[in-house]
Amino acid sequence: MNKLCSMKEAIAASVKNGSSLVIDGFTHLICFAAGHEIIRQGIRDLTAIRLTPDLVYDQLIEAGAVRKLVFSWAGNPGVGSLHALRRRSEASSPERLELEEYSHFGLLSRLLAGSAGLPFWPLRNYQGGDIAGVNPSIKTVRCPYTGQELATVPALHPDVAIIHCQRADVEGNAQVWGLLGSQKEVAFAARKVIVVAEQLVPTEVIRKDPNRTLVPGIIVSHVVHEPWGCHPSFVQGFHDRDNDFYVKWEDISRQPETYRAWLEEFVYGVKDRQGYLARLETGLLDTLRAKARVCEGVDYGY
Amino acid sequence: MATENASASERMAWRAAQELRDGDVVFVGIGLPNLACNLARATHAPGLFMIYESGAVGAIPERLPVSIGDPSLVTDSLAVVGQADIFQCMLQRGLIEVGFLGGAQVDRWGNINTTVIGDYANPKVRLPGSGGACEIAVHARRLLIVMRMGKRTFVEKCDFITSPGHRMHGKTRAELGMPGGGPTRIITDLGVLDFDATGEAVLSELYPGVTVDQVRAACGWPLRVAESVRAVGEPDGAVLQLLREKLDPKRLYL
Numbered sequence: 014m015n016k017l018c019s020m021k022e023a024i025a026a027s028v029k030n031g032s033s034l035v036i037d038g039f040t041h042l043i044c045f046a047a048g049h050e051i052i053r054q055g056i057r058d059l060t061a062i063r064l065t066p067d068l069v070y071d072q073l074i075e076a077g078a079v080r081k082l083v084f085s086w087a088g089n090p091g092v093g094s095l096h097a098l099r100r101r102s103e104a105s106s107p108e109r110l111e112l113e114e115y116s117h118f119g120l121l122s123r124l125l126a127g128s129a130g131l132p133f134w135p136l137r138n139y140q141g142g143d144i145a146g147v148n149p150s151i152k153t154v155r156c157p158y159t160g161q162e163l164a165t166v167p168a169l170h171p172d173v174a175i176i177h178c179q180r181a182d183v184e185g186n187a188q189v190w191g192l193l194g195s196q197k198e199v200a201f202a203a204r205k206v207i208v209v210a211e212q213l214v215p216t217e218v219i220r221k222d223p224n225r226t227l228v229p230g231i232i233v234s235h236v237v238h239e240p241w242g243c244h245p246s247f248v249q250g251f252h253d254r255d256n257d258f259y260v261k262w263e264d265i266s267r268q269p270e271t272y273r274a275w276l277e278e279f280v281y282g283v284k285d286r287q288g289y290l291a292r293l294e295t296g297l298l299d300t301l302r303a304k305a306r307v308c309e310g311v312d313y314g315y
Numbered sequence: 316m317a318t319e320n321a322s323a324s325e326r327m328a329w330r331a332a333q334e335l336r337d338g339d340v341v342f343v344g345i346g347l348p349n350l351a352c353n354l355a356r357a358t359h360a361p362g363l364f365m366i367y368e369s370g371a372v373g374a375i376p377e378r379l380p381v382s383i384g385d386p387s388l389v390t391d392s393l394a395v396v397g398q399a400d401i402f403q404c405m406l407q408r409g410l411i412e413v414g415f416l417g418g419a420q421v422d423r424w425g426n427i428n429t430t431v432i433g434d435y436a437n438p439k440v441r442l443p444g445s446g447g448a449c450e451i452a453v454h455a456r457r458l459l460i461v462m463r464m465g466k467r468t469f470v471e472k473c474d475f476i477t478s479p480g481h482r483m484h485g486k487t488r489a490e491l492g493m494p495g496g497g498p499t500r501i502i503t504d505l506g507v508l509d510f511d512a513t514g515e516a517v518l519s520e521l522y523p524g525v526t527v528d529q530v531r532a533a534c535g536w537p538l539r540v541a542e543s544v545r546a547v548g549e550p551d552g553a554v555l556q557l558l559r560e561k562l563d564p565k566r567l568y569l
Contacts (some may be wrong), residue, residue: 039369039370039384039398040369040382040383040384040385041369041384041386064398064446065446084444085444085445085446086443086444086445086446086447087443087444088443090345090382090383090384091345091381091382091383091567094443098441099440099441102438102441103438103439103440103441104433104434104437104438104439114430114444114445115445116444116445116446116447116448116449116450117368117398117402117445117446117447117450118402118403118406118407118447118449118450119449121398121399121402125399136407137407137453137454137494138407138449138450138453139449139453140453140479140483140491140492140493141476141479141483141484141486141488141491141493142426142449142452142476142477142478142479142483143430143435143475143476143477144430144445144449144477147435161492162492190395191386191389191395192369192370192371192384192386192388192389192395193370193395193396193397193398194369194370194397194398195397195398195399196397197397197399198397198399247386249386249389253386254381254382254385254386256381259381259382303386306390
């Protein structure tokens with residue numbers, strides 16, 4: 014089945030007021046294009062879930078789209094803070110965001126349980142520290158074989174998962190290489206999956222390298238073709254991380270005025286991703302384009 | 316070689332690198348630990364096995380990674396795996412020899428706070444949170460803490476224990492059944508703290524020109540001092556040149 018549609022259509026059909034949502038990616042493959050479309054559509058009251066909410070989650074918070082954040086590390090990686098999040102979560106904030114926090118392995122375990130069809134996931138963690146004390150979802154269980162006490166977290170089933178990949182076919186068979194983050198667990202845990210592809214390829218290309226498929230099309234509801242949809246994040250083999258932007262973001266986002274001005278110019282002020290790309294500094298994308306490091310491939314013969 | 320004296324960051328990166336042995340499997344965190352690991356690999360520990368939380372296993376990055384998810388960690392790595400494999404098969408399975416952490420607050424037991432300053436429900440400052448730090452502190456066989464000293468960072472009691480040290484709310488690691496070995500050293504800009512048999516931090520090394528009184532003044536609890544305090548060496552000109560010109564030319568961490 015051909016599931017190809019525009020980002021606008023995929024978001025409108027899948028993300029509703031009050032939805033729980035993951036735009037996944039661990040520094041790699043973070044689909045900023047999806048976050049910006051959600052902001053433009055004015056969707057509210059989201060439960061935004063990700064191990065590492067970064068700039069695009071902060072933008073969703075600043076735009077008023079998020080009611081609750083479920084996370085394990087919230088910052089501008091390698092640079093500094095998420096300022097909209099801080100403005101909404103410190104004692105001085107007038108309107109507080111609801112936070113539910115884990116460590117990375119804890120939140121990942123919630124997704125593992127969700128992806129495996131189990132009610133909970135055990136992990137050897139959380140003894141002694143204060144995280145379990147502020148999060149009632151973290152409980153313990155006694156192992157029936159060894160008697161050891163283990164921490165547990167409940168399964169998580171996000172309403173929508175948005176997975177950016179290097180290439181996919183129109184059915185949503187998605188191939189990923191480089192850093193894999195928790196994309197597989199997020200996709201299988203979710204109720205609905207949107208695949209966003211850097212490159213759209215015929216199914217024969219997917220079939221030539223089946224080990225590379227991270228997300229099978231049978232769990233995918235929409236496929237969007239959105240090259241450069243991850244800028245300023247990166248896509249291995251396609252383009253580098255725009256580190257200068259992450260550094261500049263610290264200044265843009267510290268004051269609400271400059272933050273709002275940026276959102277006006279690059280999110281509200283454009284129709285779609287093409288509009289965003291057209292507003293970037295001329296020549297920037299060429300400087301970010303990846304230098305080729307092609308692997309030789311493997312033999313699937315028998 | 317004519318080189319200006321080492322800065323605090325350079326001293327810490329160099330001293331931290333001395334903790335790494337050739338062949339150690341190290342879970343590399345961002346910031347100074349990242350620099351220390353890459354320095355060790357470029358000098359005395361060419362076989363250092365670097366694992367990054369992002370999924371890169373046996374990474375040999377060509378450039379200093381700006382974040383722990385830099386694309387240069389992938390290129391030429393021995394393996395790239397999902398994060399579930401990193402946390403379950405590498406960390407929880409007990410394969411990590413050395414972990415590195417820093418934070419906003421540390422106490423005498425090596426407990427670390429990266430969650431909030433102030434009350435959890437009404438924080439004065441909201442910090443990033445645990446990330447993988449809590450599980451690194453639980454599972455690594457040796458944990459190195461790298462932090463600048465000051466009364467606001469070396470505190471009597473952490474506002475929040477994100478990553479457990481040797482003693483948490485009166486309970487020891489053994490009592491809590493924690494698999495890893497806990498903190499072995501705190502490397503600071505003034506000197507180095509070891510941990511005694513009870514799990515308490517003890518000043519054991521000083522940088523040239525730093526006095527015990529200076530260190531005590533920068534510590535928020537009555538700091539114990541070892542009977543004989545060793546002098547920490549300093550990076551030589553060749554190491555400083557390597558740090559400044561090759562490993563961190565853009566001064567991301569130095």
